[in-house]
Amino acid sequence: MNSHKKTTNRILLIVLVALIISYSLAPFLWQVLTSIKPEKEVISIPPTYLPTKVSFENYKKVFMEKPFGWWIFNSVLVAMGATLLALAAGAPAAYALARLRLRGTGVILKLILVGALFPQIVYLLPLFEMVSALGLMNNPLALIIPxxxxxxxxxxxxxYSFFRQVPGDLEDAALVDGFSRTGILVKIILPVSAPALATTAILVFIFAWNEFLFAFAFMSRKLAYTVPVGIATLSGGSPYVIPWGQIAAAIVITTMPVVIIILALQRRIVQGLTAGSVKG
Amino acid sequence: MNWFFRAIIVLASAGLIVGCTGEKEATITILISPDHIKGWKAIGEAFSKKYPNLKVNFEAPSSSTDDRQTKYTTCFLAEDAAYDLVYMDIIWVPKFASKGWLEPLDDKFPESARADFLPGDIEGSIYKGKIYRVPMQSDAGMLYFRKDLLEKAKLKPPQTFSELMRACTKLQKKPDLYGYVFQGKQYEGLVCNFLEILWGYGGDVFDSDGKLVINSPEAVKALGWLVDAVRNYQVCPMGVTTYNEEECHRTFQEGHAVFMRNWPYAWSMTQQEGSPVKGKVGIVPMVHAAGKKSAATLGGWGIGISKFSNNKKEAWKFIEFATSAPIQKLLHEREGLIPTRKSLFKDKDILEKSPHYGKLYKVLLGARPRPVHERYTEISDIMQKHLSASLIGDETPRQAARLMAVEIEVALGQK
Amino acid sequence: MDSVLKRYLFLIPVAILLGLIVFYPVLRCAGLSFTTHDGLGFGNYARAFGDARLAATLWNTTVFTVFSLVLEIILGLALALCINVSFRGRGIVRAIVLIPWALPPAVMALGWTWIFNDVYGVASDILYRTGLASEKIAWLATPGKAMLSLVIADVWKTTPFVAIILLAGLQSIPKSLYEAAAIDGAGPVRRFFMITLPLLRPHLLLAVLFRGIQAFGVFDLIWVMTRGGPAGSTETISLYIYRIIYGYLNPGYAAALTIIAFLILLAVAVIISILNRRQHELA
Structure with a gap:
């Protein structure tokens, strides 16, 4: 009886996972297929699902004619820099707000949230003026900091919401052991909060990886472009023609680093509170 | 990477200092589309050969016209000198000029020098009596048709709106073959399409005194014809109200439409090796109402000089060079761009490479710029919304024409 | 012991970053909103109150945000629960789940445009072939369906964002709680409502808050897919502001609209936080 239930659960799980995978992956697979189709087949109507002939022409074009390696490098640099900076600045603040019983915690938290309430488009002009006045055009810092x-x-x-869940006795014990507040944050709170850190890192990294508006405005030298700006330079030979094949190839290439980063970071998500030293 | 850029900056500034002693060394920067970058680079090299102390830096960040407009605008609003030359779509001219972001070019580009240029391109470069751009590349809407299908049905290419509609209903075999495709999505292209019909009925947005005349019987008829095509006779695919140039071109190229309104770019693609309609395509000027004249919406690009440039003199040298007949010819040869000089449409080499230019020339001569107004973008947005509403059946053409007039009036009253 | 003042030092990096990059531009924007052609004043705000297009864009934005948010939270929660179960290859599946979030939005929007094409699009083709629709559907051609298409595209893209936040939340729920509940005879459904949902509430709140803000500011997707059409029915506040700045070259009016949009979001955030506190007190 019990084993029978287990099997049905197992099957249900497999079906669900298969559904999730196809839901998430189908459009990406479409890009893969498009990228290896010969040009004519890409724009045929009705679309051919599988390519009749496999061609790597698009990959060659993207890599030979465009400095795609540079663009990926820039994107990785910018996205990593932004992620590290955001975490380095955000983690101490979140710690202080969550654990140090500061006066005005509620107000400070809300004030910080207010910073998220404006559409991004508002920042473009003032930031452009700053970047141009400081001579930061084409400098990765012009993207990392914003x-x-x-x-x-x-x-x-x-x-903040994760740090609050860390049991208080851990911290008290550390204080007795003579840890400083910074020491507690680095040695105890952060390791225990690995899932939260990994989650945040992934989401910030991908935001930076995909951002177009600022990157387009602040990077004018070709070798300083990030990937999304680089993709915008792909051309079908006329402003009205979209180079589907090349865009697809570019997407396939540029999704790889992201997948690698996610794979590396997501391992952390399962650690933390549930694994390791602490039990709730 | 940083030291690399720093080295470039040091070298460049050293060059500037040295240059000051004699003829000025300068790099002038222009923002263009990546579509024809190879041809442009060739022009840049030829230019540097003629003026060894001058260099042109081509920034080609995006195929999207909107993206580039945003980039230029951001620089202008910040009064940044990043771009010396402004490569402008025809509809940017009044907008940028009214803000004082462009150098007037009248003394450098007097009327005597404009005679060889297509009249519409010149008209679209002038704002309040001053000229701000030298036309470089022309563009105008036209009607593509399937020669083979028309011949089989013993039909002549249509000249009037009713002939076009009749041919559509007669020849279409849905769902594999539709009568007519046009740019019906709510965006600038829809206004271009509509203006051709409006002009073809003898109407306009503003009259010659600048009075708003969009709420006219002609406008109602013009929009009525388009609505008929989509909703009553149903000669267009249902989704035509979501199509831009690329969707139209694909539908036509794969043989699913008899007629298509589009820009000249589509021609060479329909004639490519492997195109299902190769050799089966004809072009005519857009149709018109009986007794009226046909008109095409003028697109096209030209070069102006930024007010904030530190190299205005050098920038002009490049404009003069690039818009000259031999260079326009070169750009046509390399990239298939349409020249703006009338003389080039009689050039033997050009006609050999592009035999359809005889017909295209007629279209270009009859092409008209969209309303030359500093608030054109707002006007166009209002038109787009109501044209779109009419095409999907939310407003009758009569209502749409009235609402357009009211809203444009209100918008122009706002400062 | 450390002094109280020293504790505030932890906030300095955030204060600098936000002050410089966020609050300075915002204050400039506020200042700009009082600048009109005739000098300083409330002219821009007065104009906004009579602006029918503003009202329409705010309505469109609200519809888009609410529908996207509801679907994303439901799907995101389901997704998170699935990938929280341990099975072989879970790591890979988690990475795959995140792919939609990782694809550049402007490019994917182009892809969706073709998916929703009337005659040759997959969305129309599948429904037609399976007989669910009697004729091909022009998804982006009518206001209701165009909005629906945008919501679908947005939900597909952003569900992973919700899922991964909730997943991290699920991971921090102690297993012992479930074990205790199981011993007490609580079934999976009961356990979900007794343990998972209440403990997940802070993370649900986070997801709602930040996804809500993002959806309210949506730009790329709509700019590419419909440009705000048909008949202006999908124009959102970001599109309108973008057009006023870069199309109509009127930064002052755009600034006023930004402040108005901000005040609306602020009001919603305050309401959510009050509701949340009340719930918290009840619990």
Whole structure:
């Protein structure tokens, strides 16, 4: 009876997982297929589902004619920089707000949230003026700092909610052991909050990876572009023609680093509170 | 990477200082579309050969016209000198000029020098009596048709709206073959399509005194014809109200439409090797009402000089060079761009490469710029909304024409 | 012991970042909103109150935000529960789940445009072939369906965002609680409502808050797919503000609309937080 139930559960799970995978992956697979189709087949109507002939022409075009390696490098640099900066700034603040019983915690938290309430488009012009006045055009910092700042409210709030769940006796024990507050944050709170950190890191990283508006405005030298701006330079030979094949190839190439980062970070999500030293 | 950029900056500034002693060394920057970057680079090299102390830096960040407009606008609003030259769509001219962001070019580009250019391109470069851009590339809407299908049915290419509609209803075999495709999505292209019909009925948005005349019987008839095509005779695919140029071109190229309104770019693609309609396509000027004249919406690009540029003199040298007949010819040869000089449409080499230019020339001569108004973008947005509402059946053409007039009036009253 | 003042030092990096990059531009924007062609004043705000297009865009934005949010939270929760179960290859599945969030939005929006194409789009083709629709559907051609298409595209893209936040929340619920409840004879459904949902509430709140803000500011997706059409029925506040700045070159009026949009969001956030506190007190 019990084993029978287990089997049905198992099957149900497999079906669900299969559903999830196809839901998430189908459009991406479509990109893969499009990227290896010869140009004519890409725009045929009705669309051919499987390519009749496999061609790597699009990949060659994207890599040979465009400095795609540079763009990926820039994107990784910018996204990593922004993620680290946002976490480095956000984690201490979240810790102080969650654990140090500051006066005005509620107000400060809300003030930080207010920073997230404006559409991004508002920042473009003032930031452009700053970037241009400071001579930061084409400098990765012109993207790293704004991306981090735009994500800091999110980082603080999510870390705040996790830090609050860390049992207080842990901290007290550490204080008795002579840890400083910074020591407690780095040595105890952060390791225990690995799932929250990994989650936040992934989400901030992807935001920075995909951002177009600022990157387009602040990066004018071709070698300084990030991936989304690079994709915008792909051309079908006329403003009205969309180079589907090349865009698909570019997407396939540029999704890989993201998948690798996610795979590396998501392992952390299962650790933390449930694994390791602490039990709730 | 940083040291690399720093080194470039140091080298560049060193060059500037050295240059000051003699003929000025300068790099002038222009923002263009990546679509024809190779041809442009060739022009840049030729230019540097002629003026060894001058260099042109082509920034080609995006195929999207809106993206580039945003980039130019951001720089202008911040009074940034990043771009010396402004490569402008025809509808940007009044907007940028009214803000004082462009250098007037009248003394450098006097009327005598404009004679060889297509009249519409010149008209669209002038704002309040001053000229701000030298036309570089022309563009105008036209009617593509399937020669083979018309011949089989023993039909002549249509000239009037009713002939076009009749041919559509007669030839279409849905769902594999539709009569007519046009740019019906709510965006700038829809206004371009509508204006051609409005002009073809003898109407306009503003009259010659600048009075708003969009709420006219002609406008109701013009919009009525378009609504008929979509809703009553149903000669268009249902989703035509979501189509832009690319959707139209794909439908037509794969042989699913008899007629298509589009820009000249689509021609060479329909004639490519492997195109299902290769050799079966004809072009005519857009149709018109009986007794009226046909008109095409003018697109096209030209080069102006930014008010904030530090290299205005050098920038002009490039404009003069790039818009000259031999260079326009070169750009046509390399990239298939349409010249703006009338003389080039009689050029033997050009006619050999592009035999359809004889017909295209007629279209271009009859092409008209969209309303030259500093608030054109607002006007166009209002038109787009009500044209779209009419095409999906939310407003009758009569209502749409009235609402357009009212809302444009209100918008222009706002400062 | 550390001094109280020292504790506030932890806030300094955030204060600098936000002050410089967020609050300075926002204050400039507020200042700009009082600048009109005839000098300083409330002219821009007065104009906004008579602006029918503003009212329409705010309505469209609200509809889009509410529908997207509800679907995303439901789907995101379901997704999170699935990938929280341990099975072989879970790591890979988790990475795959995140792919929609990782694809560049402007490019995917182009892809969706073709998916929703009337004659040759997959969305129309499948429904037609399976007989669910009697004729091909022009998804983006009518206001209701266009909005629905946008919501679908947005939900597909952002569900992973919700799912991963909730997943991290699920991971922090102690297993012992479930074990205790199981011993007490609580079934899976009961356990979900007794343990999972209440303990997940802070994370649900986070997801709602930040996804709500993002959805309210949606731009790329709609700009590419419909440009706000048909008949302006999908124009959102961000699109309108973008057009006023870069199309109509009127930053002052755009600034006023930004402040108005901000005040609306602020009011909603305050209401949510009050409701949340009341719930908290009840619990």
């Amino acid at each position: 991306y981090a700042a735009l994500n800091v409210p999110f980082v603080v709030w999510i870390l």
